[in-house]
Amino acid sequence: MRQLPRREQNRLEKQQRILGAALKVFSQAGYSGASMDMIAAEAGLTKPTLYHHFASKTDLFEAMMSAQRDLILLSFETAPESDLVDHLHEFAWNYADTVMQPEFLALARLTIGEAHRFPDVSRAYQASGPEKVLAGLMDLMQAQRALGRLSFEDAELVAQDFWGLILSAPRNRALHEPDADISQATLARYIENGIRTFLRAYSTDPATDLSRLDAVILARQADQQAD
Amino acid sequence: MRQLPRREQNRLEKQQRILGAALKVFSQAGYSGASMDMIAAEAGLTKPTLYHHFASKTDLFEAMMSAQRDLILLSFETAPESDLVDHLHEFAWNYADTVMQPEFLALARLTIGEAHRFPDVSRAYQASGPEKVLAGLMDLMQAQRALGRLSFEDAELVAQDFWGLILSAPRNRALHEPDADISQATLARYIENGIRTFLRAYSTDPATDLSRLDAVILARQADQQAD
Amino acid sequence: MRQLPRREQNRLEKQQRILGAALKVFSQAGYSGASMDMIAAEAGLTKPTLYHHFASKTDLFEAMMSAQRDLILLSFETAPESDLVDHLHEFAWNYADTVMQPEFLALARLTIGEAHRFPDVSRAYQASGPEKVLAGLMDLMQAQRALGRLSFEDAELVAQDFWGLILSAPRNRALHEPDADISQATLARYIENGIRTFLRAYSTDPATDLSRLDAVILARQADQQAD
Amino acid sequence: MRQLPRREQNRLEKQQRILGAALKVFSQAGYSGASMDMIAAEAGLTKPTLYHHFASKTDLFEAMMSAQRDLILLSFETAPESDLVDHLHEFAWNYADTVMQPEFLALARLTIGEAHRFPDVSRAYQASGPEKVLAGLMDLMQAQRALGRLSFEDAELVAQDFWGLILSAPRNRALHEPDADISQATLARYIENGIRTFLRAYSTDPATDLSRLDAVILARQADQQAD
DNA sequence: TATGAATGAGCATTCATTCAT
């Protein structure tokens, strides 16, 4: 398909390797704590070669962030489900699985920690990550309202309620405790409770939806044990 | 009351000054980006004097964090209200006013950004901040359940739902965008919506409580305009 | 006439371009301050191409200096005048116009500044510039002595007196103040005074020659205004 | 007399040592060619200590130049002589002995070579060196005119004539050839010829003055051999 | 107890030069 000349391909490969090393080192040490030497060593090349590809430390940082942003965007491709509960459940887990990955959390810590130094980077990250998700959630909510399954006025607030209910607690803990890997069980506890609370507040038929939720949860548990 | 010898008092005063300077500089530049020179200059003394009081940069960082933690604890003394809605509303605003202050946010960014380097500090911060709040919220929830005003099973999850509903959205945005000062009006939008959602999900008498909420909100608005 | 194969011609053309770029960059930044990157960029080619033509930075510097020396030699072709005063006046202006050009001065500053590092280059420059001029001046002086117009013993000293009288002051200033462009009027002041002093000291008929000088000066002024 | 606290004295001593090292290294290698490491090594201390005393390379360069300028000013304290010929002779040798010293020449080469990069330094050097001398010379000339010994109109031009006659030739050669140490005999040849030419052009009684000059020259030669 | 001065190690960045293509 793509037929790049070998030169160009080599170049891109190497840039990719540098960006990967930068992600790793910056994530672990922060912007100031990371040194170009560390990144070069991690990428397996010398410092001048690094500078051959990226003109400065800030440039490298911004390029790495920008590249990560593109990856984030790829991560949020939800397969839409027709049923309300299926849809919410699917969305929640899809998002949680993405966002709770260690690399993702490390990146978020980095962005937050360097927000003062790189306000633009931080804003851009926010725009292409969380705000993108919010937009997806709003679509979901409005679709379900159109089907008569949800009842609300302000789609944005509803979307944010949903996010806050399912993920804010574990993500906050994960942000502050880098070593604590939060188990799938713990995650399930928050997510399932969050959906339940959400349904009680917004569903037009909470009783049916809550028992449907129990079924979906059981199905998922069975699925997991099969693996 | 205080009967410290003048020597000791001087010493404490100076330490306080150093810790203040450290907070300011670390918040703005991060741990690695901050230099002992900057902190000494900000505190108006020389570097060796700094080292006389704190043995190393890490020590100073940890001492500053510890001191801040104590201040955080002081901040969360809620005046309990008898009525459910009053109580939730009071709690939400009390907490929001504390937690959304610029210095508080800067500190949170710092903790999160340095979580890799100082896992203990970060965990301790978490324990004395958010977890303390959570405990308070759980008490509140259980008291209201005892009065028959709320209906739920797991107090911890309910407390976390409440927190996620009222503050996760604006706090997240504030963490990523250090310059965006979030207006009281915006904050009110999230908080009021959060309480409403919460009542719909957990109140034993949502209709009454929601109209009570409207009244409380109006009262607050009147209060604000009086100032 | 020129029957070089096109290859060779191309090669020489490129070398010329490199030498021009080197002159410009070295003049502005000095030897150490200039980088091969800057020179390559100025010449519009890549570094390895540069190294293909010149084996090292020192080589390039020396080649450039050598080339400039050849240009200097071309510059001093005086049209001899029969009359003493005409001859001195002509010579003085011819020389001044050459030597006070910005590029010439920049080159002189470069040679002097790098005299420690490149003593041979500096000596060679001296030999093909100033010493060449001095030789020409000595011829002039001896010719005029043969005609009975000048009276002296040591031709070299007389030649040097002449040079010191007409140009040492403005050239010294120009060497130290690269931005001060010395006007034609200022130059005229020094040159005319220098010739006058010279005639008073060495002419066999000062009165006649001095009034002749006034006439020549007026003629020149008229000439200038005609342009 | 001077009673500086030992601290301050130590500090000044060390600064002096640094400035001396800077003079040496900058003179030999030029501004760009000199490194802070070389200067620190020459001064017998470490780089950070250097930076403790001078905030940057440019600062150090400028401070060194400024210090040298002060030394230059000290060098030109002529003991005035009553007789015209004595006075000129005395002045010429006093000036030549100062200006032809190797360190002085090295500094002049440095200033000229870096004139592009440090125009202010170069101008300041010019102002406190050559222009100071010129002013002294003008005073001398005017005093002698008042005594009826010289005849001229423009004192500045006369002063510059004198300078150009006695020193421009050897100084120019010395600037371009750092290794060629110009002998006292050579210097004498230029100086004595220069004064002679000057007297022929400006003295009101050239015959008397020229024979007086011969006497002065012989006296000097006798003096030299006595040493 | 507080300070000015010192230092070894490290930092981002650049340089002259070389090599595979």
Place this chain on the structure above:
DNA sequence: CATGAATGAATGCTCATTCAT
């Protein structure tokens, strides 16, 4: 022939930390 990419060695400058006073 010309180029993009690579590198070892500096370069200017800063840092956390220590010591003499």
